[in-house]
Amino acid sequence: MRKFKEFIIEKLILFSGLASIFFVVLIFLFLLKEGLAVFKTVGFFDFLLGKKWYPISEPARLGILPLILGSLLVTLGAALISIPIGVGCAVYIAEVAPLKIKEILKAGIELLAAIPSVVLGFIGMVTLVPWVKHMFKIPTGLTALSGSIMLAFMAMPTIVSIAEDALYSVPKAYKEGALALGATHWQAIYRVIVPAASPGIMAAVMLGLGRVIGETMAVMMITGNAAVIPRSILEPVRTLTATIAAEMGEAVVGSEHYFALFAVGIVLFVISFAINVGADLFLHKENK
């Protein structure tokens, strides 16, 4: 009897172990199931590279190039801001900060990771957006730039904590060797420790940017949501994620619009999958 009970439990454990694979596949299958239907009416390349997104006009124009460019622009801006600051902060915490301050800084960064994105979006709306409007004297502060700044901020916890882990796991002997040869602490950091940790730092940056591309609520609240091909970082843009969040509520289940939004979901899923597999390869390389 006991043997039988244990047999059942161990099977349950095995199935749960496989659950993650099951769910990833299930998510992808259901996105495909609902999303591929759009290609009955729109060509694959017309969808990806079409310049007009007018999902509810008659006939509907379903080109997601403006949305892809919107996401890319916001992400690029966020990358330019978050990579130097995030990696700098990670180096400071891992190498320079005194032990007590280190704990406080880490807690502060964990705190940032815990703040819900809708709260950050709200704060962005009432502080950052008016500031950008005033600073650049433009008609609205709901721009790609505001989105980039906010997203850079939201990518920080990921970048800092993973990069800090990578820096921390560089063998102490490397640093001691460099110092023994007469290098200053800073020379040891940028000539020895940072290069040794670079695969991990790469992974940190990739995962941070993955967070940025997938971020939805804050971006929807502060980028202005204009689905046109962006010409400047000071104009409103619409990202892939915001499009789904803003329009799915009104799309009729089974309509062309509904299928098209799922196809946008496929694009997002594929991007995040590529980023995560890539980052995993970098982290794996580091462990070897």
Place this chain on the structure above:
Amino acid sequence: MRNSKQRQKIAFFLLFLATLLIVIPVGLIVVIIIQKGLPAINWQFLSDMPRKGMRAGGIFPAIVGTLYLVTGAIIFALPIGLFAAIYLSEYAKENFLTRVIKLAIVNLAGVPSVVYGLFGLALFVVFFKFGASILSGSLTLGIMILPIIITASREALESVPQSFREVSLSLGASKWQTIKNIVLPNAIPGILTGTILGLGRAAGETAPILFTVAAFYLPRLPASVFDQAMALPYHLYVISTQVPNVDEKIRYGTALVLLAMVLFMNLIAIIIRYQFRKKKKW
């Protein structure tokens, strides 16, 4: 030599500056929300239905809705997550399958939250015909927090020393008895920490519940798991972007309640972790 010393000083100062650029805004955000939100908080705000198209009254149904969703998510995710962690820490061998499972967990954690919303809509709302309901929303959130629970529980299980298991096995206990009586009890604080962090994440997410459960305005409490419900993060989104002329105080108040809820859960997790580290016997 003098030159390189000076360069180090400048470099360290710049690194310090980068750190401040992150930490100061975090502090400011929390302070602003507390300062402007606190005047809105009173018993009526927390326990009343919203009135006048959400421009007055309280946020009670949103709080209750979020609590329901979080509870549902954890009921679904904790058993699966815990068993999956046991598999990875106690049973899995270093092989291709294990590598694929780990990769799947990483990917599950990286799927954009709005894609979870789409998935929940396609699977639970449309395919299983649960409709937009607490059930659909909870299940969607549950799958979303699964990787958090698995990762934290696995770390907790793996940090139990190998010798504990060997002693138990050598005394004639079976593998499952060893896990149940020796490994699990020693890993409980870590598992709890992970669970609470998952709860916090589920409470704060908006995109996964947009099309699976969230009601724009529903001034009553949900009667069953097949009802729609209001939820705090969605309510904050609605009153700050969709409804014009909402008193600033109500917005900040709602943001404060949501933030306090999430941070409170994180605080509990940190305290458990800290207490556990202090008491650790090995």
